Amino acid sequence: xxxxxxxxxxxxxxxxxxxxxxxxxxxxxxxxxxxxxxxxxxxxxxxxxxxxxxxxxxxxxxxxxxxxxxxxxxxxxxxxxxxxxxxxxxxxxxxxxxxxxxxxxxxxxxxxxxxxxxxxxxxxxxxxxxxxxxxxxxxxxxxxxxxxxxxxxxxxxxxxxxxxxxxxxxxxxxxxxxxxxxxxxxxxxxxxxxxxxxxxxxxxxxxxxxxxxxxxxxxxxxxxxxxxxxxxxxxxxxxxxxxxxxxxxxxxxxxxxxxxxxxxxxxxxxxxxxxxxxxxxxxxxxxxxxxxxxxxxxxxxxxxxxxxxxxxxxxxxxxxxxxxxxxxxxxxxxxxxxxxxxxxxxxxxxxxxxxxxxxxxxxxxxxxxxxxxxxxxxxxxxxxxxxxxxxxxxxxxxxxxxxxxxxxxxxxxxxxxxxxxxxxxxxxxxxxxxxxxxxxxxxxxxxxxxxxxxxxxxxxxxxxxxxxxxxxxxxxxxxxxxxxxxxxxxxxxxxxxxxxxxxxxxxxxxxxxxxxxxxxxxxxxxxxxxxxxxxxxxxxxxxxxxxxxxxxxxxxxxxxxxxxxxxxxxxxxxxxxxxxxxxxxxxxxxxxxxxxxxxxxxxxxxxxxxxxxxxxxxxxxxxxxxxxxxxxxxxxxxxxxxxxxxxxxxxxxxxxxxxxxxxxxxxxxxxxxxxxxxxxxxxxxxxxxxxxxxxxxxxxxxxxxxxxxxxxxxxxxxxxxxxxxxxxxxxxxxxxxxxxxxxxxxxxxxxxxxxxxxxxxxxxxxxxxxxxxxxxx
Amino acid sequence: xxxxxxxxxxxxxxxxxxxxxxxxxxxxxxxxxxxxxxxxxxxxxxxxxxxxxxxxxxxxxxxxxxxxxxxxxxxxxxxxxxxxxxxxxxxxxxxxxxxxxxxxxxxxxxxxxxxxxxxxxxxxxxxxxxxxxxxxxxxxxxxxxxxxxxxxxxxxxxx
Numbered sequence: 001x002x003x004x005x006x007x008x009x010x011x012x013x014x015x016x017x018x019x020x021x022x023x024x025x026x027x028x029x030x031x032x033x034x035x036x037x038x039x040x041x042x043x044x045x046x047x048x049x050x051x052x053x054x055x056x057x058x059x060x061x062x063x064x065x066x067x068x069x070x071x072x073x074x075x076x077x078x079x080x081x082x083x084x085x086x087x088x089x090x091x092x093x094x095x096x097x098x099x100x101x102x103x104x105x106x107x108x109x110x111x112x113x114x115x116x117x118x119x120x121x122x123x124x125x126x127x128x129x130x131x132x133x134x135x136x137x138x139x140x141x142x143x144x145x146x147x148x149x150x151x152x153x154x155x156x157x158x159x160x161x162x163x164x165x166x167x168x169x170x171x172x173x174x175x176x177x178x179x180x181x182x183x184x185x186x187x188x189x190x191x192x193x194x195x196x197x198x199x200x201x202x203x204x205x206x207x208x209x210x211x212x213x214x215x216x217x218x219x220x221x222x223x224x225x226x227x228x229x230x231x232x233x234x235x236x237x238x239x240x241x242x243x244x245x246x247x248x249x250x251x252x253x254x255x256x257x258x259x260x261x262x263x264x265x266x267x268x269x270x271x272x273x274x275x276x277x278x279x280x281x282x283x284x285x286x287x288x289x290x291x292x293x294x295x296x297x298x299x300x301x302x303x304x305x306x307x308x309x310x311x312x313x314x315x316x317x318x319x320x321x322x323x324x325x326x327x328x329x330x331x332x333x334x335x336x337x338x339x340x341x342x343x344x345x346x347x348x349x350x351x352x353x354x355x356x357x358x359x360x361x362x363x364x365x366x367x368x369x370x371x372x373x374x375x376x377x378x379x380x381x382x383x384x385x386x387x388x389x390x391x392x393x394x395x396x397x398x399x400x401x402x403x404x405x406x407x408x409x410x411x412x413x414x415x416x417x418x419x420x421x422x423x424x425x426x427x428x429x430x431x432x433x434x435x436x437x438x439x440x441x442x443x444x445x446x447x448x449x450x451x452x453x454x455x456x457x458x459x460x461x462x463x464x465x466x467x468x469x470x471x472x473x474x475x476x477x478x479x480x481x482x483x484x485x486x487x488x489x490x491x492x493x494x495x496x497x498x499x500x501x502x503x504x505x506x507x508x509x510x511x512x513x514x515x516x517x518x519x520x521x522x523x524x525x526x527x528x529x530x531x532x533x534x535x536x537x538x539x540x541x542x543x544x545x546x547x548x549x550x551x552x553x554x555x556x557x558x559x560x561x562x563x564x565x566x567x568x569x570x571x572x573x574x575x576x577x578x579x580x581x582x583x584x585x586x587x588x589x590x591x592x593x594x595x596x597x598x599x600x601x602x603x604x605x606x607x608x609x610x611x612x613x614x615x616x617x618x619x620x621x622x623x624x625x626x627x628x629x630x631x632x633x634x635x636x637x638x639x640x641x642x643x644x645x646x647x648x649x650x651x652x653x654x655x656x657x658x659x660x661x662x663x664x665x666x667x668x669x670x671x672x673x674x675x676x677x678x679x680x681x682x683x684x685x686x687x688x689x690x691x692x693x694x695x696x697x698x699x700x701x702x703x704x705x706x707x708x709x710x711x712x713x714x715x716x717x718x719x720x721x722x723x724x725x726x727x728x729x730x731x732x733x734x735x736x737x738x739x740x741x742x743x744x745x746x747x748x749x750x751x752x753x754x755x756x757x758x759x760x761x762x763x764x765x766x767x768x769x770x771x772x773x774x775x776x777x
Numbered sequence: 778x779x780x781x782x783x784x785x786x787x788x789x790x791x792x793x794x795x796x797x798x799x800x801x802x803x804x805x806x807x808x809x810x811x812x813x814x815x816x817x818x819x820x821x822x823x824x825x826x827x828x829x830x831x832x833x834x835x836x837x838x839x840x841x842x843x844x845x846x847x848x849x850x851x852x853x854x855x856x857x858x859x860x861x862x863x864x865x866x867x868x869x870x871x872x873x874x875x876x877x878x879x880x881x882x883x884x885x886x887x888x889x890x891x892x893x894x895x896x897x898x899x900x901x902x903x904x905x906x907x908x909x910x911x912x913x914x915x916x917x918x919x920x921x922x923x924x925x926x927x928x929x930x931x932x933x934x935x936x
Binding site for chain 2: 024278665706
């Protein structure tokens with residue numbers, strides 16, 4: 001696909017200079033005069049009844065300005081239901097723990113003080129008595145219906161159950177199959193970990209009954225809408241501003257109970273309150289992710305054609321999940337067949353409460369659809385004695401199959417999984433690696449290769465997420481300002497949208513300013529997440545720019561006494577085609593539109609502004625193939641990734657460096673999740689990995705060089721783009737797991753998911769050894 | 778809480794202040810001096826976002842008390858930056874290689890890279906990766922960061 005003059009170019013990010021020189025302004029850098037700092041008393045037990053709570057000593061501690069508990073703030077909660085899910089049992093109708101605590105980290109009291117040191121000192125003075133109860137930690141114990149309830153008032157630990165449904169002939173397909181392959185794929189609990197923790201500042205104006213909030217959020221309008229319900233005030237009395245945000249990855253899509261408490265406290269306190277979360281809180285009390293498993297079964301006929309798949313999924317959603325990752329089953333079910341032609345599907349799922357930190361979306365929150373089947377493909381390949389690349393070639397959706405309607409009735413019309421499979425296999429020299437692998441095995445070294453395809457349901461556009469709008473405005477001096485509802489947390493939205501405007505208007509990206517992250521300035525938006533920016537924002541900006549260009553040429557046509565059809569726009573000028581000297585600059589046209597409007601022709605409206613709200617289809621499918629090679633040290637259990645290649649198709653690229661940056665970040669989050677990151681609870685519900693000393697993130701020393709190949713097939717929208725924000729994270733876990741499984745297969749080790757830290761690997765090798773010994777003796 | 782007198786040179790300015798003994802150097806820089814380019818990502822010395830130079834050495838300002846910097850020279854990201862709109866060679870290399878996305882960890886990486894390249898003007902890829910392993914980034918997968926430090930080293934050699 002040919003790149004445009006600005007679209008498709010690896011233009012340097014305009015966000016960078018401020019951020020590189022320490023001039024970024026993140027939530028902890030925002031100065032609001034008179035703000036006090038908040039700190040929370042949180043539960044140190046997973047489940048128990050509060051039998052005593054005395055905050056008097058804290059209230060009279062130095063520098064303390066207020067202390068609030070459930071008794072003070074919970075009665076102020078008006079409404080916490082979410083748009084689209086008004087009857088859901090979550091979120092709860094309270095912000096602070098009232099009579100009992102339900103996970104370690106549950107907020108109990110909020111202290112407001114002159115500074116954070118004094119606020120934390122005062123937290124230590126609160127006297128809390130808790131009658132500790134046995135927590136509900138094990139998912140299977142939680143769901144059997146016989147034990148304790150995490151939320152007694154809800155009456156069940158399984159708030160969202162999708163009973164098995166699917167093709168009526170599913171069981172017959174399994175009965176008739178030449179081979180049936182089964183596995184239980186586990187994704188352990190790991191965490192979003194934005195480098196910046198959460199934070200919020202609330203400033204209540206009691207005279208105007210208006211609220212100003214600065215929030216480290218992925219969606220200012222979502223925060224506004226939620227707070228309007230929480231406080232029971234009109235949304236237009238609330239202004240939410242987003243400062244620079246240090247990553248979100250889904251964790252900052254919604255605000256949590258502690259953040260509600262900050263806002264409610266500010267309304268009672270009557271002066272601004274600021275809360276900056278610390279890392280221990282972020283790791284233990286913000287939100288967690290993954291922690292799910294799926295029993296998968298696949299039926300194949302004799303030549304390796306997959307004819308049916310069944311998935312039964314269990315999710316541990318903790319105590320207080322946020323919408324988006326609660327009951328992901330409905331999002332997993334339609335895509336269970338991933339990139340393959342599988343005619344018969346069955347699916348069931350259950351979301352389960354436990355006394356652990358709640359679940360929030362994390363980059364590809366529904367990713368087990370791909371993580372599951374991609375591991376099962378390798379298990380199947382080993383079971384039937386076929387190479388996993390060949391098994392994929394036999395089943396992958398090909399160009400000639402398009403449009404391809406899935407059993408779920410979702411339709412793939414512009415994807416290229418077969419092309420990316422071949423490109424990735426070629427990039428990594430698949431056959432050559434198999435030769436090296438055999439040679440290494442002769443030397444007692446264990447190398448493996450793992451493939452993972454994904455078709456990413458990008459640009460999620462259902463309900464409130466279905467549209468995005470842009471206002472594109474040229475001022476009297478010919479400079480362009482774009483008002484966009486997005487709330488970028490590092491996705492280069494400013495740079496890419498400047499490119500879209502420049503391409504469609506005929507000016508330089510530097511002539512364009514993009515304003516986002518302010519409810520007072522920007523159109524309603526669902527925020528930045530769900531791989532939506534390129535498709536939703538990109539098309540909104542492009543269409544609004546095209547409309548602005550029409551107004552511009554209409555005014556120029558009057559002034560130049562030329563027909564609109566004969567005009568061209570380039571380099572900040574409108575001119576008559578073929579007569580470049582006969583033209584006007586944007587600055588001259590701006591003057592005419594705003595100042596010299598008496599000179600405009602009859603019927604020509606003054607001003608230069610266009611608004612377009614773009615509605616996208618529910619999903620825009622992108623796709624990718626990841627292949628990695630690795631070596632497992634069977635003495636230490638350490639996995640080293642040798643090479644990592646990605647072939648991806650996100651349609652027309654706005655900025656290839658931005659696309660690759662999204663892929664790199666997603667891949668390393670997946671790789672880190674499988675190999676290093678593990679949020680561990682003990683049997684009493686204590687989080688054991690509450691610092692970066694225990695919760696291990698990948699560093700520059702561990703990550704491989706990631707090689708990226710592009711296949712560009714146009715997306716089904718005017719701009720031809722597809723989303724790419726989550727695919728890196730969706731495809732990578734299975735690629736890494738499959739490489740490890742392939743490396744260890746000669747030892748008789750079977751791998752079913754993650755984590756795959758050194759301990760787990762040594763345990764699996766030991767178990768396989770034992771198995772071999774016991775079966776051979 | 779006991780207050781202690783402190784004299785320190787920060788980004789070339791010699792300052793005398795009185796601070797609580799327990800005040801961290803990071804909080805002193807951020808809150809007392811409004812040098813908010815130094816970021817706090819973990820406050821337990823792992824993430825490296827708060828890295829500053831103390832007498833030329835890269836240190837974690839969250840792990841030090843401000844009073845421990847008495848008599849020292851502290852250089853923050855602001856002190857390593859020009860004020861004329863020009864990026865330094867290391868910063869320009871980060872922009873050219875897309876070595877940042879959200880930008881929260883970035884000042885720490887730039888400070889670490891500065892200290893590293895001062896001592897290792899001709900680093901190997903392996904040395905670059907090791908040197909950067911004390912700073913965490915969640916957006917870039919480190920690809921652009923490693924490339925940026927390599928580019929900055931190469932540019933340093935050619936200039």
